[in-house]
Amino acid sequence: xxxxxRQIHRDxxxxxxxxxxxxxxARAAATPQYLAGLxxxxxxxxxxxxxxxxxxxxAGTGKTRVLTTRIAHILSQGRAxxxxxxxxxxxxxxxxxxxxxxxxxxxxxxxxxxWLGTFHSIGGRILRTHAELVQLKSxxxxxxxxxxxxxxxxxxxxxxxxxxxxxxxxLAGLIDGWKNRGLTPAQVPSGEAAVFGxxxxxxxxAAYQARLKILNAADFGDLLLENIRLFREHPDxxxxxxxxxxxxxxxxxxxxxxxxxxxxxxxxxxxxxxxxPSPLAGEGTSAPVETLRQKNxxxxxxxxxxxxxxxxxxxxxxLRFEHDFPGAKVIRLERNYRSTGHxxxxxxxxxxxxxxxxxxxxxxxDVDGEKVTVTGSxxxxxxxxxxxxxxxxxxxxxxxxxxxxxxxxxxxxxxxxEDRFVTLxxxxxxxxxPRFYERAEIRDALAYLRLxxxxxxxxxxxxxxxxxxxxxxxxxxxxxxxxxxxxxxxxSEAARAVVDTDEMKPKARGxxxxxxxxxxxxxxxxxxxxxTELAEIVLDESGYTEMWQKDRSADAxxxxxxxxxxxxxxxxxxxxxxFLEHISLVMDRDGGADEDAxxxxxxxxxxxxxxxxxxxxxxxxGLFPHQRALDEQGRAGLEEERRLxxxxxxxxxxxxxxxxxxxxxxHGSWSTTIPSRFLDELPAQNVEITxxxxxxxxxxxxxxxxxxxxxxxxxxxxxxxxxxxxxxxxRSRGGFNEAGAAYAGRSNSKRAPMTIEGExxxxxxxxxxxxSTGDRVFHQKFGYGKxxxxxxxKLTIAFDKAGEKKVVDSFVERV
DNA sequence: ATGTACAAGATTTTT
DNA sequence: TCTTGTACAT
Numbered sequence: 001x002x003x004x005x006r007q008i009h010r011d012x013x014x015x016x017x018x019x020x021x022x023x024x025x026a027r028a029a030a031t032p033q034y035l036a037g038l039x040x041x042x043x044x045x046x047x048x049x050x051x052x053x054x055x056x057x058x059a060g061t062g063k064t065r066v067l068t069t070r071i072a073h074i075l076s077q078g079r080a081x082x083x084x085x086x087x088x089x090x091x092x093x094x095x096x097x098x099x100x101x102x103x104x105x106x107x108x109x110x111x112x113x114x115w116l117g118t119f120h121s122i123g124g125r126i127l128r129t130h131a132e133l134v135q136l137k138s139x140x141x142x143x144x145x146x147x148x149x150x151x152x153x154x155x156x157x158x159x160x161x162x163x164x165x166x167x168x169x170x171l172a173g174l175i176d177g178w179k180n181r182g183l184t185p186a187q188v189p190s191g192e193a194a195v196f197g198x199x200x201x202x203x204x205x206a207a208y209q210a211r212l213k214i215l216n217a218a219d220f221g222d223l224l225l226e227n228i229r230l231f232r233e234h235p236d237x238x239x240x241x242x243x244x245x246x247x248x249x250x251x252x253x254x255x256x257x258x259x260x261x262x263x264x265x266x267x268x269x270x271x272x273x274x275x276x277p278s279p280l281a282g283e284g285t286s287a288p289v290e291t292l293r294q295k296n297x298x299x300x301x302x303x304x305x306x307x308x309x310x311x312x313x314x315x316x317x318x319l320r321f322e323h324d325f326p327g328a329k330v331i332r333l334e335r336n337y338r339s340t341g342h343x344x345x346x347x348x349x350x351x352x353x354x355x356x357x358x359x360x361x362x363x364x365x366d367v368d369g370e371k372v373t374v375t376g377s378x379x380x381x382x383x384x385x386x387x388x389x390x391x392x393x394x395x396x397x398x399x400x401x402x403x404x405x406x407x408x409x410x411x412x413x414x415x416x417x418e419d420r421f422v423t424l425x426x427x428x429x430x431x432x433x434p435r436f437y438e439r440a441e442i443r444d445a446l447a448y449l450r451l452x453x454x455x456x457x458x459x460x461x462x463x464x465x466x467x468x469x470x471x472x473x474x475x476x477x478x479x480x481x482x483x484x485x486x487x488x489x490x491x492s493e494a495a496r497a498v499v500d501t502d503e504m505k506p507k508a509r510g511x512x513x514x515x516x517x518x519x520x521x522x523x524x525x526x527x528x529x530x531x532t533e534l535a536e537i538v539l540d541e542s543g544y545t546e547m548w549q550k551d552r553s554a555d556a557x558x559x560x561x562x563x564x565x566x567x568x569x570x571x572x573x574x575x576x577x578x579f580l581e582h583i584s585l586v587m588d589r590d591g592g593a594d595e596d597a598x599x600x601x602x603x604x605x606x607x608x609x610x611x612x613x614x615x616x617x618x619x620x621x622g623l624f625p626h627q628r629a630l631d632e633q634g635r636a637g638l639e640e641e642r643r644l645x646x647x648x649x650x651x652x653x654x655x656x657x658x659x660x661x662x663x664x665x666x667h668g669s670w671s672t673t674i675p676s677r678f679l680d681e682l683p684a685q686n687v688e689i690t691x692x693x694x695x696x697x698x699x700x701x702x703x704x705x706x707x708x709x710x711x712x713x714x715x716x717x718x719x720x721x722x723x724x725x726x727x728x729x730x731r732s733r734g735g736f737n738e739a740g741a742a743y744a745g746r747s748n749s750k751r752a753p754m755t756i757e758g759e760x761x762x763x764x765x766x767x768x769x770x771x772s773t774g775d776r777v778f779h780q781k782f783g784y785g786k787x788x789x790x791x792x793x794k795l796t797i798a799f800d801k802a803g804e805k806k807v808v809d810s811f812v813e814r815v
Numbered sequence: 816a817t818g819t820a821c822a823a824g825a826t827t828t829t830t
Numbered sequence: 831t832c833t834t835g836t837a838c839a840t
Contacts, residue, residue, distance in 0.1 A: 121830090411827075644828085
């Protein structure tokens with residue numbers, strides 16, 4: 001590893017270290033180009049190379065820029081070689097981006113930075129190097145979620161756990177959580193271990209780990225957990241890495257989980273003065289005291305952008321930094337370079353409602369720009385229509401589609417926009433949709449390759465043993481499983497053992513033998529053929545390609561295309577092993593990123609990105625903040641949702657547009673919603689309330705009452721007396737809102753003229769409504785009233801008690 | 816062993 | 831609404 005580094009280092013000759021002290025050297029050197037344009041705070045963060053540094057920075061203050069420049073600076077100062085810098089980011093996307101930016105600054109030197117990546121990819125790499133120390137073979141496979149669940153299903157079956165009540169999916173989630181918190185089976189708190197009854201949770205976790213060993217596999221959590229174990233049990237290995245990394249840089253520190261924290265702390269030789277979270281107390285507190293040499297660790301983060309708590313991220317890590325690294329220098333970046341005044345003010349005001357935060361005062365020197373807009377729509381379809389129109393307007397005004405993003409809370413919201421954009425012919429791309437490698441055909445193909453690479457890969461074996469169909473059904477697999485379990489051997493070995501016996505029917509036996517022969521042949525060819533060619537041969541000879549060629553379904557062609565893409569992407573790697581290693585960690589398709597298109601993505605995947613124009617639909621109670629976050633995490637959940645809202649707003653450079661709909665279709669049935677409390681938490685002077693252009697005058701310009709958005713939804717004053725609590729109550733009744741009943745009776749006749757689809761409203765002017773002005777009506781919530789105006793299927797009703805409201809006709813009945 | 820038909824169930828975010 | 835699982839027929 002050192003050889004290429006040295007070579008690369010020669011490619012960075014501009015700033016060789018001069019003689020003399022560091023400060024003198026720095027002074028002597030002309031200000032390198034990359035430092036130009038940084039403000040004093042940022043420069044400070046870049047140039048403080050000794051000892052621990054925490055960069056606490058708000059959105060849009062150039063955090064990542066600081067990190068990349070810092071790397072460039074370290075290299076140019078000659079303080080470390082590329083291979084001696086450990087830089088971990090949170091996502092592959094971020095790692096890629098950082099590599100790109102560094103590439104611009106440093107040219108080829110980036111190629112020599114093997115320790116630039118995510119926690120998982122780097123952890124996996126270390127694990128592979130020392131696999132034998134954790135009783136794995138170095139060609140271990142990394143299980144993805146699907147495999148994990150499949151394996152757990154088997155374990156649950158073997159343990160006679162009712163699959164319905166305790167789905168494997170749930171156990172997978174639990175184990176994931178435990179691993180994120182750095183817990184081994186023995187450390188799982190007894191209360192949590194009891195989830196599956198009789199402390200079974202912990203036992204199942206232990207059984208799962210044991211099974212992974214037999215299969216020579218690790219899951220994502222293991223990549224770090226086993227690393228930590230490796231470091232603890234083999235101090236010499238730990239020492240080796242501690243000595244190697246002269247500089248450690250961490251991006252998005254607020255999103256690190258306990259396992260990542262422990263891993264970092266071991267690597268950075270931090271003294272361990274602060275107690276660890278309870279189940280971990282005592283762990284690692286015996287770190288050798290004599291090695292307290294301060295490490296050059298630099299963490300960058302923003303407590304207001306911690307949005308992965310549900311995944312085990314510990315904001316505490318960032319709050320505790322100064323305790324963990326005594327003498328740490330804390331640098332705050334508060335100057336926002338991204339957003340215009342109104343947007344930043346709105347975001348800051350919103351996030352100020354959170355209690356658990358360090359608090360920052362972001363400032364921008366940019367102009368005020370446009371106000372943040374809030375638009376109410378009748379329903380989610382109208383919302384999509386309105387946004388589509390606004391985008392077309394922006395486009396006509398010369399805005400690049402690449403600078404437009406729609407950020408949603410939950411992925412089901414995306415569909416409506418896709419539908420709309422398809423009809424409009426507006427180019428768009430969905431980011432973070434079903435991943436390339438999660439597609440069935442890719443996973444199948446990979447399973448073949450995995451099995452060639454590692455015969456012990458049971459999950460791969462099971463996946464493809466009967467794909468394409470070869471008459472090896474459930475019964476056969478069941479038998480193989482039994483043998484495998486009895487003799488403690490992998491499935492493919494069991495298959496080999498049984499294929500010559502009389503235990504199998506001749507037909508299945510023939511198929512199985514043929515399959516095994518194929519694999520023998522491919523494994524032999526692996527030695528002589530390039531891996532891409534091998535892949536083609538495998539896909540061909542196994543009949544897999546043929547299977548899809550024969551398939552007449554609509555997406556078959558796309559699947560074949562994906563397979564080709566897979567083979568093509570293999571070219572980048574030296575061998576099969578390297579490819580498989582990479583693929584289980586990353587593998588995203590990068591198709592068509594250069595084409596001008598609107599981006600549609602979730603708020604989570606928007607982290608770290610920025611756009612001129614950001615549309616934020618679906619700001620409704622229950623969706624955003626998400627009901628489950630409230631139910632399961634209470635106050636903490638609400639604050640995380642609010643941080644998410646803050647992240648969303650601060651993605652925008654010039655325009656942030658918020659939306660809420662009064663009715664939203666969730667899983668096919670309509671439900672009535674209430675504007676998000678977050679809307680009320682925005683500062684009035686930075687917000688402009690507009691009407692939905694797609695609708696027919698819904699939404700009010702109403703004054704600022706208890707809730708500014710009262711007039712914009714059909715149920716009037718619902719929100720002021722904690723409306724969300726009512727929403728919660730309604731939900732827990734099993735149905736949705738008051739309207740649930742009214743809709744339920746109608747749900748089968750969705751296409752009747754009474755539906756609330758906007759288009760139908762337009763078409764049905766005149767005849768649609770069964771009501772006429774002057775009619776006496778009854779409403780579940782508002783009581784009796786008189787119809788004063790009719791607009792399609794929307795009625796204006798003067799209620800006896802509740803005053804004048806706009807309501808859809810399906811909510812009222814004539815009396 | 817495979818295919819079909821129908822019912823139930825589930826829905827946040829991701830390495 | 832869409833996906834997934836189960837029961838039954840082939």
